[in-house]
Amino acid sequence: MSTIRERRITDQGLEIGLAALTQDRIREAVQAIRNSETGAKMKVYHETCMRCGMCAPACHFYVSNDNDPSYAPVAKVHQTMTRILNGEDIGPQDVYDFAQIAYTECNLCRRCAFYCPVGIDIGYIMSTVRRFCYKLGMVPQYLNDTGNSHASTMNQMWVKEDEWTDSLLWQEEEARDEFPHIRIPLDKEGADIFYSVIGPEPKFQTQLIYQAACIMHVAGLDWTMPSFPGWDNSDMSMYIGDFETMGRVKKAHFDAAQKLKCKRIVMGECGHAFRSVHDVGNRWLGAKDSPVPIVHSIKFFADLIREGKIKIAYKIDDPVTIHDPCNVIRGRGLMDELRYVTHALCSNVIEMTPNREYNYCCCAGGGVINCGPPYKNSRVQGNRVKAEQIKRTGATIVISPCHNCHSGLEDIVHGAKIDAKISFLGDLIYPQMEKPAHFTEPAPCNGGGHV
């Protein structure tokens, strides 16, 4: 069995935080956790847990690290929250350990909660440990930077306001070579759909915006994107434990859709953002549900295909498998919709085992991949089980409708030397959908028709 101290990873952000830690600050943070409403919930969990260990084999970190008991979810709690609740002496080095466990050795994927006989939400407990660490300035550097970007720009990637709009105008122009009449309608008031993406898309994945625009165009949808902050639905602040910034970012997102009087937000293929808008961020703002209905791309694409708004021209024959992103499958139950879309696009779908809500996490989510290079090896090692799952299917394409999963799985297949590429649903829908001639041939107006 390893110990957290033995496997410590040097992180500049944690080192800086460590240098500023005092026992008084730690005591204050402990009291803040124990004496708040959260403390009661933690105490109930603490006293309910039977230490049965059922959560252990549910955790990809535990399984991938040769069933090392220190990676078991219950052990992660025992090494962190239990010590806070028991009023044990906690020193600066302990907080460093807490941060490494909570931020980098738990994806908050909640798979363990599915196996807990009394339904303890260890993801929530570890989120609270993260909040404790955040209050002490103990946040991994790269993850912290994404939170700083959120607070400063309302997006995750330090995308400046002109860069955002310029990216949309550029993608619209690019797409006009293919669809002469295509638009990415900016700030269209009263549109049915407010389409939101996450920060990396305008930064270095603009082809995804291009694809989405093409799908919207061919489906003939009434949609818009905002030219102002609130376009990014992502939320690393939630994972940092900086709930204040989380609230501001979510407010900007909902405000943007409300300002444009859109009926619903359709969001790109992202998992954690979905958790933030319908589960966590909205609640911090005082809203029981999402103030504007949120439709995840999985459901959106399924509806477009089901209703015939887009038609799939052909299926691919490549062996394809499906990764189930935690936040939209365990978190929202979109497993059947994901399969509906995948089978509409692919003729040779091989399920992972286990799958659906019991599928293993990608090990990138929960902000773990955002903790950056120092943790890449432990992250890939921490998900050997996922590599084995993929390998067993023999698939050459892994469908992953989530940005963090997508990036994490790329690392995993690369690390395990698996000959498979990771694909968003949109990556398949865009080339495989029918593109009727009236969309692809320029035709001027005839002076008739509707406005």
Place this chain on the structure above:
Amino acid sequence: MTKLKQWDWTPGERTIVPSLACPAGFMWQEEAVASPDGETVAAVARREDETFTVRVNNEHWEGEYEKFWHLGFGPDNRLAGLAQVDGEWLLTVNDEALGESHAFLWTILFDEDGTNVACASQQDGSYGMLTNGEPWPELFDNANNFALSPTNGKTAAVVQIKPLGQADTETFFKGVFSVAVNGQVWDSIFVNAWTPVFSHDASHVAVQARINTYEYTITVDDKPWTQRFQYVWDPAFDPATGDVLAPVRLQGKWGLARNGSMDWNPTLVQCWDVKIGPDGKNIWAIGAPEYGKFTAIQNGRPWNTKFPVAVDLRLSPDGTRAACLGNNNNTDFVVVVDDKPWPGTWGMAWAPVFSPDGRHVAVTVRKNGQYTVLVDGKGMNRTFRRCWPPAFSSDGAHILIRALDGNAFKRIVLPVKQFS
């Protein structure tokens, strides 16, 4: 105030443009925008030669642009937009460039009566603002949260005044942001700052400030309040006293602080969108006295009518009355005026509009894709393909409705008593 008296308030209906359909010879035409006085309707249009122009009623601007966006009318009925020429961007007003071209321009802001127009600018990777085409004397590594004063043409933004390397969290938490007013930077340095707000006469500016990682306050004219809070939202100036009020979070609950001291005790689950009447006697906000139940709050007292969501709080000119929209997570919109819900629910609703005398309220609503206008809770027995927000005459006796009836853009003036 806009020059309402100069508008045509003759009761009746005028067809300004018989058909707004995309004219022959154009590739497409974008969403229409309507002038406040209802005399003009405009839309971005793309010619067959792939240049962009702007349609104004039945004419088109002569300008040929590589791209055009952000088309909109100011309160004085001037038509503004952002046009690209030779890869650079121009702020155009009534088809004339205002100032020099820039690498990028965005966020056009008009002041209260439309006299002044501002926008955000980027040139050579540096950021600032233009006021009536004039750029700030100093530009910055980044700028956002752009603001234009209600009067007197002052601009402000949050600006980055120190370089910040990739993932340099240490420098970030020492503070790299400040506020620039007309390009002049405050001495204060913040971890973060948001939403500069001007007093009505533009002599003061208040801003939300993140003082360190965990503490927040309001800074007014470069002087932070001494009190620190768990969180804050947008401040507002009391027009009568010049005091600054802002929602603040203490012990996990929200209240309202005035110049740093608590005005409303922190008992609310949420509180934002503060609005204050001209005499300072009526302070309003949107808030949640209970989890998941939002409403308007007057002087600390929540309305009885509560909804999962409440938006678009608007006050009567004297601040004694208020209206907002309640909704069930963006469906079943209800108009609430003075804590009384109007009959009917709507698929979408636009911000309520008070008459200048404060006696009447009008709201544009949409149901099943059809728009109509309600006045004092009553409909007009007519629907449209689109309606812009209505306007009242200065005496409150008439209402102007700007609407798309089929493809025709119409300007309709009705006596308000028709709705009684």
